[in-house]
Amino acid sequence: MKRVLSRLSVLTLVLGATLASPVGPAQAAGNTLTVDVGTVVRPVTHVGSGGLYGVGSDTKPTTDQLLPLSPNGFTQPAPGTTHLGNGATEPCCDALDVANNITRAGAQQFIRMPDIYPTFPYEWQGWADWEQKVRTMVQARLAATTTTNIRGWELWNEPDWTWDTADAGSFNSGWTRTFNVIRSLDSVTPIVGPSDAVYNHDRMLSFMTNARNTGTLPDVIVWHELDDMNWNAFDDHVADYRAIETSLGISPRPIAINEYNSFNQMDIPSVAVHWISVLERHGAREAHRAYWFEAGTFDGLFTLSGQPTASYWAYRWYGAMAGNVVRTTPQSWLDGVAAYDSSRKIVNVVLGGDSGNNSVRVNGLGSFGSSVQVTVSAVPGSGRNTQVSAPTVLSSSTITVSNGTVTVPVNGMTAEGAYQVLVTPAAGPTTSWQQVYEAENANVVNAQTRAASGASNGSYVGGIDGSADMRSHSFVDFTVNVPTARTYTMTIRYANGTGATSTHGLAYNGGGWSTVSYPPTAGWAQFSTTTVTVSLRAGYNQIRLAKGSPFFPGGTGYAELDSITLS
Structure with a gap:
């Protein structure tokens, strides 16, 4: 998000002085967050x-800093950007310049096209100028033949207040015109929008009606969530949008909130936890922290000198989640997100929002045994300029399981801080490091996550079919974290219903390609295994299994991926 003063004057997002904390709950203690593992x-x-503008260059943040956060996606400015956001003295971080860093971190990105302009609000220079800019941006992307992580053209930004209706005509007509220019050059890359600053039923209905009628429907629906405490309205916005789709006979589109959190509360860890919780709970595909301040700090997860803030640790706890997100039920202002990694028997809960003595009730632990090991950690409510070198461990204890349930006290909470509750069997996780990596948890590019009873954890990745060029290449990037540098055995769980042997390319850490063969299985979503070896460095590594990818001639046949296991 950027250009703070002009936006605030238009949208009145900030009502005077910056808030010191979230609005206080009616009951500031004695609340319980319930987690249902099953x-x-x-x-x-x-x-x-x-x-948004989370990556400032190929090295800021460094790939090593990004990897523990498991980033999903970014929105970056257009190729050749001249934009000066938030007081910057020179443009930065166009999508093609930072693409390698984002790819190494296992993420993808949208290109924000109007950030080709230097100022915000954007200064419209006429249709001839805009259409020439659009052509130049698209041609620059098409020339970047080794860049695979562009998953959307964002046609405009916050048109509900930045579109120059007087000179450019209606936004709906402008959308159609711009859409058609892009599609005349690039028929493959998804188009995303409308990217309004504020969700509005009437505007969305008008936009979607026009897009349907003109054949210019976006592939991904985008809007922004920027008001204080607005996480409370997110589910209503999603429900309203889905009702619009249904009323117009439009198939469901993925939802991306590519700017979230308010100017006032951007650096309050508990507010970030609230946002993460509702975004997971109510069906967003991805969401990007808003760009209110400096580019390249991951929107305040790092200080200007590159040190972790309190919010960083909340996102790092979140980034460590694996397996499935499971149901959480908030009480009062206590909320959180939780995941269960069945391969290691780890329940990871990140929570916040209330003060005083509260608790987390975890149900569904019958397979953990009669007692569990529980660790509770905390970070304070400090902001973007305060380094927090590590979380504080508040307690580590063994708790008896009763009817598959434990209740974990989280005492002395502050409303601004964030907290983590880790639950494992009493003897600890079943493996000392993560060895099983589900394909559906990985960076899935031009393929689909599907459900199947025979898949480990209930899901797998199919439709890994594209090999034409860098826009349609299909692959799965696994980010793995291993304890030592050595050769590992990698077991790939796959399905191949073609009746003949299929192949994928295998590469890791930017190295050369080898070929993995998949003999036929009993059918699609009917899984078997094959084994290869990989030489990995200690710490984080990127492993790609691809039907198509730059510098790889392409796989043969088709195969689906369920998981990989390192041993």
Whole structure:
């Protein structure tokens, strides 16, 4: 998000002085967040761990800083940007310049096209100028033949107040015209929008009606959530939008909130936790932290000198989630997000929002045994300029399981801080490091996550079919974290219903390609395994399995991916 003063004057997003904390709850203590391990919400994809202008260069933040956060996606300015956001003295971080860093971190990005202009609000220079800019941006992307992580053209930004209706005509007509210019050059890359600053039923209905009637429907629906405490309205916005789709006979589109959190509350860890919780709970595909301040700090997760803030640790706890997001039920202002990694028997809960003594009740732990090990950690409510070198461990204890349930006290909470509750069997996780990596938790590019009873964790990745060029290449990027540098055995769980042997390309850490063969299985979503070896460095590594990818001639046949296991 940027250009703070002009936006605030138009939208009145900030009502005077910056708030010191979230609005206080009616009951500031004695509340319980309930976690139901057996009720799956969705596979873990770290919906909320994206950023607008979050990456400032190929090294800021460094790839090593980004990897533990498991970023999902970013919105970056257009190729050749001249934009000067938030007092910057020179443009930065266009999508093609930072693409390698984002790819190494296992994420994808939208290109924000109007940020080709230097100022905000944008100064319209006429249709001839705009259409020439659009052509130049698209041609620059098409020339970047090794860049695979562009998953959308964002045609405009906050047209509900930045579109120059007097000189450019209506936004709906402008959308159609711009859409058609892009599609005349690029028929493959998704188009996303309308990207309004504020969700509005009438505007969305008008926009979608025009888009349907003109054949210019966006592939991904985008709007922004920027008001203080607005997480309370997000579910209503989603429900309203889905009702519009139904009323117009439009198939469901993925939802991306590519700017979330307010100027006032951007650096309050508990507010970030609230946002993450509702974004996961109510069906966003991805969401990007708003750009109110400096580019390249992941929107305040790092200080200007590159040190972690309190909010960083909340997102790092979230980034460590694997397996499935499971149901959480808030009480009063206490809310959180939780995931269950069945391969290691870890329940990871990140919470916040209330003060005083509260608790987390975890149901569905029957398979954990008669007692569990529980660790509770905390970070303070400090802001973007305060380094927090590590979380504080508040307690580590063994708790008896009663009817599959434990209740964990989280005492002395502050309304601004964030907290983590980790629950494992009493002897600890079943493995000392993560060895099983589900394909649906990985960075899935030009393929689909599907459900199947025979898939481990209930989901797998299919439709890994594209090999034409960098826009349509299909692959799955696994981010793995191993304890030592050595050769590992990697077991791939796959399905191949073609009746003949299929192949994928295998590469890791930017190295050369080898070929993985998949003999036929009993059918699609009917899984078997094959084994290869990989030489990995200690710490984080990127492993790609691809039907198509730059510098790879392309796989043969088709195969689906369920998981990989390192041993």
